[in-house]
Amino acid sequence: MRISWPAGHLTATLDDTPTAQALAEALPLASTARTWGEEVYFDVGVTVPRETTAQQVVEPGTVAFWADGDALALPYGLTPISRGDECRLASPCNLLGHLDGDPRLLATVRDGDPVRVEWVDG
Numbered sequence: 001m002r003i004s005w006p007a008g009h010l011t012a013t014l015d016d017t018p019t020a021q022a023l024a025e026a027l028p029l030a031s032t033a034r035t036w037g038e039e040v041y042f043d044v045g046v047t048v049p050r051e052t053t054a055q056q057v058v059e060p061g062t063v064a065f066w067a068d069g070d071a072l073a074l075p076y077g078l079t080p081i082s083r084g085d086e087c088r089l090a091s092p093c094n095l096l097g098h099l100d101g102d103p104r105l106l107a108t109v110r111d112g113d114p115v116r117v118e119w120v121d122g
Contacts, residue, residue, distance in 0.1 A: 002120040003074070003099075005033060007108035011120060012063045014097035019048045019065045023072070023096065028118035035111045036090070038077030042115050043070055054092035061103035064093035072096075072117070076103035 001024075002011050014020040023046055031042040050067040058064060064073040068091050075087040082088045099106075109115075 001027065002116075002118055004116045004118075005109050005113045007110075007113075008105050010103070010105055011100045012097055013100055014063065015095070017051065017094065017096060019046075019051060019067075019094040020096045022046050022048050023065065024119075028116065031115045031117070033109050033111065033113040033115045034071075035109065037079035037082070038107070039073060039075040039079050039087070039089070040106045040109045040115075041066060041069070041071045041073045044072050044117070046070060048094065050092060051094045054094050056089050056092045057086050058089060058093070058095070059098075060087050061099040062087070063096040063098060064089060065096055066090065066093045074099065074103070074106055076106045 026046050033042050047070050060076045066073045
């Protein structure tokens with residue numbers, strides 16, 4: 001899938017999970033980016049329960065679904081609640097896959113930017 005914003009875009013590879021399937025059914029979608037430290041998140045209009053494999057501490061570039069906020073969460077570094085150099089999400093999130101390429105490109109996303117998520121060939 002491709003995630004686009006005014007200053008750039010990234011593609012992501014998703015795993016075959018119930019949450020990823022629910023997100024796929026909602027695409028394409030448009031939303032408004034929010035930032036929280038070095039994390040971008042945005043509402044995707046999907047409501048799913050927290051999966052048993054949900055995690056709060058993840059690797060930069062993880063594509064996660066924040067079930068508590070019905071939002072896609074894209075961490076690329078430290079958040080306000082990180083301990084040390086970890087990527088700590090607000091609460092445990094469903095893991096969907098990973099960003100292809102350098103997740104630090106997300107640093108160009110500004111709070112309030114329009115975001116589009118869609119499938120791409122390849």
